[in-house]
Amino acid sequence: MDDELELTRAELSERLGVSVGALRKWEGEFSQWITTPPGIKGYGQPRVFNSHDVLVFATIAKARREGKRINDIRAELDERMAAAERDAALGESPLDAALGEEEAAPARVQLALYVDTLRQLEATEGEL
16 A cells, blocks of 8 residues: 555545545544544644545545445445555556546546547638
């Protein structure tokens, strides 16, 4: 697993496509799996999640997108984490390992948009 992958709650929220509020809720719901200690109140430093916690949240986000309920996720999280950790050991980042192919979809959309724009440009001989 990539030990250097550390993200704040806001960064993790953006990468996973979920709200910061959802992450806060998951912190409470899945606290037994979270290893990053909470920050000291009043110091204004954001909590920075380690790579293990990033993997936990990414696994939860994937299960939620699959329509799983919180209780069902809690029951199968250890199994899902083991599978994601195996993938991460093979060189995938924790986010890619947990999210799977869903991260690749936007890249295909962007490529298709580029190809369509290029075809329009060629068809109009450079004048759009």
